[in-house]
Amino acid sequence: DAGVTQSPTHLIKTRGQQVTLRCSPKSGHDTVSWYQQALGQGPQFIFQYYEEEERQRGNFPDRFSGHQFPNYSSELNVNALLLGDSALYLCASSEDSPNYNEQFFGPGTRLTVL
Amino acid sequence: AQSVTQLDSHVSVSEGTPVLLRCNYSSSYSPSLFWYVQHPNKGLQLLLKYTSAATLVKGINGFEAEFKKSETSFHLTKPSAHMSDAAEYFCVVTSDTGRRALTFGSGTRLQVQP
Numbered sequence: 001d002a003g004v005t006q007s008p009t010h011l012i013k014t015r016g017q018q019v020t021l022r023c024s025p026k027s028g029h030d031t032v033s034w035y036q037q038a039l040g041q042g043p044q045f046i047f048q049y050y051e052e053e054e055r056q057r058g059n060f061p062d063r064f065s066g067h068q069f070p071n072y073s074s075e076l077n078v079n080a081l082l083l084g085d086s087a088l089y090l091c092a093s094s095e096d097s098p099n100y101n102e103q104f105f106g107p108g109t110r111l112t113v114l
Numbered sequence: 115a116q117s118v119t120q121l122d123s124h125v126s127v128s129e130g131t132p133v134l135l136r137c138n139y140s141s142s143y144s145p146s147l148f149w150y151v152q153h154p155n156k157g158l159q160l161l162l163k164y165t166s167a168a169t170l171v172k173g174i175n176g177f178e179a180e181f182k183k184s185e186t187s188f189h190l191t192k193p194s195a196h197m198s199d200a201a202e203y204f205c206v207v208t209s210d211t212g213r214r215a216l217t218f219g220s221g222t223r224l225q226v227q228p
Contacts (some may be wrong), residue, residue, distance in 0.1 A: 004157070033215070042204050042218030043158070056214050090158065092216075103216060105150075105158040 002027075004093050004106035012112045013081050021076040021109045025093030031055075032074040033103060034066060035090040043090055049074050050096055078111075086113045116141040118205045120219035128227045133177075133192040135222045137205030140186065147188045148206040148216070149179060158204070164188065175199070200226045 005024045013019050025032050031050045035043035045058035049068035068074045072093075078085055088110050092103040121136040139145055149161040162173025169181040179190045188205060205219040 035216075035218075040221075042220050043216075045215040045217070048214065058215060092158075102160050102163070107155070107157045 004091055004104050006089075006091050006106040006109050008109060009107070010110045010112075012114065014114050015081055015083060017081050017113075018077065018079045019081060019111060021078075021089050021091075021111070023074045023076070023091030023093075023106060025072050025074070025091075026104050029093035029095055029104070030072050031094045031096050032068060032072065033092045033094070034074070034076045035092065036060070037088040037090055037108070039087070046076070081113045083113050086111060116143075116145065116207045116209055116217050118207045118217060118219040120203075120205050120222050122222050123220065124223045124225065126225040126227060127195045129197055130194050133190070133195045133199065133224065135190040135203050135205075135224065137188045137190065137219060138186050139188060139205070139207045141207055141209060143209040145207050145209060147179075147181060148208075149173065149177070149188075149190050150204045150206055150218075152202040152204065152221075154201075161190070161203075195224075195226045197226050197228065200224055 004026050007022045033048040034046040037043040046060050047057040048055050052068045063079045065077045088108040090108045091106045094101045094103045117140045119138045147164040150158045152158050161177050162171045164171045164181045172178045177192045202221045202223050204221050206216045208216050
């Protein structure tokens with residue numbers, strides 16, 4: 001089992017550009033969540049996708065958008081990049097279940113905005 | 115609303131001595147609480163979880179935590195530190211069973227001296 005995979009590993013963009021980050025969930029998982037981790041801080045929840053729809057969203061502007069595909073993989077898109085968007089972006093996958101299910105995290109994509 | 119406060123940004127211990135990482139939480143609902151560990155260039159890994167069962171929770175690698183509702187605390191302990199325990203530790207709260215958004219603390223960096 002490959003676990004949660006993310007691509008690319010690193011990315012450098014300039015202000016105003018757009019970026020797309022990708023995530024493949026752990027086998028058997030149908031729910032994908034995205035988190036932003038700025039340097040020296042804890043991860044912050046961006047949004048969660050289930051059944052190809054955004055189910056829950058954190059306090060992030062509309063510049064952050066996402067998509068989930070029928071195979072449960074997901075993309076995070078950020079438009080009009082700002083210097084403050086530089087961070088480690090983490091994807092987490094889980095099963096949708098009424099009982100507790102652990103969120104499994106990928107290694108992240110480090111985005112640098114110049 | 116929910117939040118966690120990790121009381122120490124850095125903790126340094128000697129190998130073989132006890133570890134204590136402190137966490138206080140705030141939640142409007144009965145919380146689920148977790149500790150995650152993040153090693154450099156690796157994804158977040160779940161150490162242990164509390165989901166309203168036993169208040170003393172045992173996790174991986176000899177770590178354990180005790181849920182104290184009266185003190186709104188969920189401190190992480192280990193009897194004897196190992197060099198491999200050096201990492202960033204995050205206390206996490208969610209009002210759901212963990213299926214939805216996780217709220218992370220700011221993290222505690224654990225250093226283990228030989």
